[in-house]
Amino acid sequence: MNKRVTIDPVTRIEGHLRVDVEVDGGRVKKAWASGQMWRGVENILIGRDPRDAWAITQRICGVCTTVHAMASVRAVENALQLEIPVNAQYIRNMIMLAHAVHDHIVHFYHLSALDWVDVVSALKADPAKTASLAESLSSWSGNSKAEFKKVQDRLSGFVGTGQLGIFTNGYWGHPAMKLTPEVNLLAVSHYLQALEVQRYASKIVAVLGSKSPHIQNVAVGGVANPLSVDSQSVLTIERLLAIKEWMLKLEDFVKNVYLIDVGAIGGFYADWTKYGKGITDYLCVPDIPLDGKGEIFALPGGYIEGGKLESYKPIKTFNDKYFTDGVSEAIKHSWYNYSGGNDKSLHPYKGETTPNYTDFQDDGKYSWLKSPTFYGKPMQVGPLPRVMNMLAAGHEPTKKYATAALDLVSTVAGAKVGVEALHSTIGRHAARAVGCAVQVDELINQWDLLLANMAKGDLKTFNRPVFPKGEQMGVGFHEAPRGVLSHWVVIDSGKIKNYQCVVPTTWNAAPRNEKDQPGAYEACLIDNPVADPEKPLEVLRTVHSFDPCLACAVHVVDQENNPVVTVKAV
Amino acid sequence: MRIVVLGIGNILLTDEGVGVRVVERLEREYELPPEVEVIDGGTCGMEMLEQLEDLDGLIVVDCVRCNQPPATPVLLKGDDVPVFFRTKLSPHQVSLSDVLASLQFTDRAPKSIAIVGMQPVSMSLGMELSPEVAAKVPELVAMTIAELRLLGIEAKARH
Numbered sequence: 145m146n147k148r149v150t151i152d153p154v155t156r157i158e159g160h161l162r163v164d165v166e167v168d169g170g171r172v173k174k175a176w177a178s179g180q181m182w183r184g185v186e187n188i189l190i191g192r193d194p195r196d197a198w199a200i201t202q203r204i205c206g207v208c209t210t211v212h213a214m215a216s217v218r219a220v221e222n223a224l225q226l227e228i229p230v231n232a233q234y235i236r237n238m239i240m241l242a243h244a245v246h247d248h249i250v251h252f253y254h255l256s257a258l259d260w261v262d263v264v265s266a267l268k269a270d271p272a273k274t275a276s277l278a279e280s281l282s283s284w285s286g287n288s289k290a291e292f293k294k295v296q297d298r299l300s301g302f303v304g305t306g307q308l309g310i311f312t313n314g315y316w317g318h319p320a321m322k323l324t325p326e327v328n329l330l331a332v333s334h335y336l337q338a339l340e341v342q343r344y345a346s347k348i349v350a351v352l353g354s355k356s357p358h359i360q361n362v363a364v365g366g367v368a369n370p371l372s373v374d375s376q377s378v379l380t381i382e383r384l385l386a387i388k389e390w391m392l393k394l395e396d397f398v399k400n401v402y403l404i405d406v407g408a409i410g411g412f413y414a415d416w417t418k419y420g421k422g423i424t425d426y427l428c429v430p431d432i433p434l435d436g437k438g439e440i441f442a443l444p445g446g447y448i449e450g451g452k453l454e455s456y457k458p459i460k461t462f463n464d465k466y467f468t469d470g471v472s473e474a475i476k477h478s479w480y481n482y483s484g485g486n487d488k489s490l491h492p493y494k495g496e497t498t499p500n501y502t503d504f505q506d507d508g509k510y511s512w513l514k515s516p517t518f519y520g521k522p523m524q525v526g527p528l529p530r531v532m533n534m535l536a537a538g539h540e541p542t543k544k545y546a547t548a549a550l551d552l553v554s555t556v557a558g559a560k561v562g563v564e565a566l567h568s569t570i571g572r573h574a575a576r577a578v579g580c581a582v583q584v585d586e587l588i589n590q591w592d593l594l595l596a597n598m599a600k601g602d603l604k605t606f607n608r609p610v611f612p613k614g615e616q617m618g619v620g621f622h623e624a625p626r627g628v629l630s631h632w633v634v635i636d637s638g639k640i641k642n643y644q645c646v647v648p649t650t651w652n653a654a655p656r657n658e659k660d661q662p663g664a665y666e667a668c669l670i671d672n673p674v675a676d677p678e679k680p681l682e683v684l685r686t687v688h689s690f691d692p693c694l695a696c697a698v699h700v701v702d703q704e705n706n707p708v709v710t711v712k713a714v
Numbered sequence: 715m716r717i718v719v720l721g722i723g724n725i726l727l728t729d730e731g732v733g734v735r736v737v738e739r740l741e742r743e744y745e746l747p748p749e750v751e752v753i754d755g756g757t758c759g760m761e762m763l764e765q766l767e768d769l770d771g772l773i774v775v776d777c778v779r780c781n782q783p784p785a786t787p788v789l790l791k792g793d794d795v796p797v798f799f800r801t802k803l804s805p806h807q808v809s810l811s812d813v814l815a816s817l818q819f820t821d822r823a824p825k826s827i828a829i830v831g832m833q834p835v836s837m838s839l840g841m842e843l844s845p846e847v848a849a850k851v852p853e854l855v856a857m858t859i860a861e862l863r864l865l866g867i868e869a870k871a872r873h
Contacts, residue, residue: 187839188726209761246761254760254812336819339820342760356753
């Protein structure tokens, strides 16, 4: 008999996501992903000064503030065809990369690890055995018997009081939990160390961005950080040296802890390379520009069809029509109306945001998210598409870290695990860690580039924008932690005439499109196992592997609105 | 002594952003000693972890839905604080409640927490507060200053 499982809201994510699945014979047969909140921020922007848009769009979301700021200034600069000083690129690049590293560490350890790690089981671990296991995997200084004992004692005090605090919402003792107590203790210890380490990434963003948690230094035309080799009030060499220290701490953790943990946990859960494949049309945009115009990038991007690396087609510049012409959004299954008919798909420059709520209709409208497509096809975006595109482009650092991660997975699993295993739920976690190692190297590289350029006497950080009469259109794209983010702006005589944000989670959590093709979450859930419909941990594993961020940022709700898992036979 | 006054909420959703508007006004109109940091937290979470570590006092200013008539100011302290975090912030998972839970686990939680709240009138899209809530902002500022005074901090009006 079919069972309908509704998870609403999905917990340990940003924003309000509802997932419905029909389960038959222990497998998901049908899936729906539904964004449960309206994000009509685009309507607020109409009529405003394009120079203010970034400060407003960074309020869309509580996790990805900086990414919206960056995409927004890029959109306006693109509309004006405004070149920015390379120093501004380096500073923006460091903010973006530090944010990405922060985001990935927090996602793995603090939001998704609890799907795989049984915290309560860690109480049964032998700290000495945990230490010898850890030492066999990595030379990380935090892997001592004393450290593991300390964590276990603290955990035991916590569990003893019945207050799991940060560890609530976990499915302890679920049959799908497979790690030994020692691996669980190792992971819990690294969870706590990750809490310490993530602060260094926040500090980099705070110093470069002039304020935390919302950055203040971005401007259309560059950044507002005056650079100086001597003055005290600005971004000085002393501050830059402090930032470098924090970067090195992040590098140590990402390479010696995060990448290793993902490889090891991936090896124990090698079964999960079989689930969660879904859409293998992968879209990623190039990022980390190295010139003022956005024609040369440190990290490549493009499109891969059907997971085949040889099909790679690059997106080359900020002006590349291949990207700009390919994106459109459908609303046949979304709670919106289009003036020209609901079966249409509209390019973001022509985008409309007119709500039309109908309640949840399985075959009709059921989500506040629109359904974006690239040349008419639904895409997967995010760390896995990013790594696949970078591998296809022959990006050497990506190859190096992907090989290292897969070698470790193979050792732990006791069988050869190749690149094809990445097209999966657990593969998405591995790809995120591989991408993070690439990003932390590039973060340090951007610091070096900035200092080398300053040493040449170039301290310029800003080119003043000029808004001509008439209409201009521009797109700003950014390969954000969760994938392709694009802001699309139409400016008329210095005022915003239209604005659309096509965000990564809209690509991935999209409802069915105008041709009734499912979005990435929906497709990836098909055939996912569900051992116990009352505790649909496996569904959460696949959904969490995308790091959902519903970008709606409402946090006041009715007190009655408690998390629910409802199950009914259909 | 370290004290943080933290305004949270989404300024794109009218009264949801009241906490941010209150701390903006507090900073604009009052001089505070260096041991007090005023943070516009927006809807952020883990990014604020370090700023909230080992505090002697945390005053959160936020929009609260607590079955009061619209535009009613509320003050939550002591036993009411955990209830506030458990119920109100639940779908916003990566949020202040997680930050505070993490601080608790690492023994760095604030010594005291007070919540200066406001029952919203409007949660619709827009960057302005509803007129009813906007009229109460000075009252929330005064409540925040009263909480600071209990912590031994005197806010001086700017002239």
